[in-house]
Amino acid sequence: MERTFIAIKPDGVQRGAEDCLELGFKLVGIKVVVPSKDFAQKHYHDLKERPFFNGSCDFLSSGPVIAMVWEGEGVIRYGRKLIGATDRQKSEHGTIRGDLAVVVGRNIIHGSNGPVTAKDEINLWFKPQELVSYTTNAEKWIYGDN
Ligand code: GTP
Ligand code: MG
DSSP states (O other): OOEEEEEEOHHHHHTTGGGGOOOOSEEEEEEEEOOOHHHHHHHTGGGTTSTTHHHHHHHHTSSOEEEEEEESTTHHHHHHHHHOOSSGGGSOTTSHHHHHOOSTTOOSEEEOOSHHHHHHHHHHHOOGGGOOOOOOTTHHHHHOOO
16 A cells, blocks of 8 residues: 655644644554754755755754654645645645745655655655554545455
């Protein structure tokens, strides 16, 4: 089943943004971590040529992050829509960033942007034994029999 990596960033944790998450999908992994700078550099490795790379890594390692893996059909795209555009100026009301973020470098929450990054980020943040597979009673109503 499709999985995505979602993280409430240090500013989101301090501001209680975890209350905004009602994904309606299945939470299969969760932990609170303070990432090291070295770890943040691994997470943001695709941004290393960008001028804000160092600042983004300092920020991600500045406090507790709530790291999560969510599972369900279409969860990667759904997560991105719920989170909203990178820059709050471009994100819609009703999205987490649109409602809470003020500047682009402090945008509350992260979500994998596609299947390849989702896999890489889940592998970076979680060991396989930290993820749980289970069935909920609601699933047969959510997905039907097929
Ligand atoms: P993530 O979910 O955090 O990966 O954000 P994203 O996928 O919407 O954006 P992207 O991966 O391109 O950038 C990663 C992070 O770098 C963003 O969430 C911002 O915190 C930061 N960032 C992106 N663009 C800018 C920028 O122009 N200026 C600053 N200061 N930070 C930026
Ligand atoms: Mg990104």
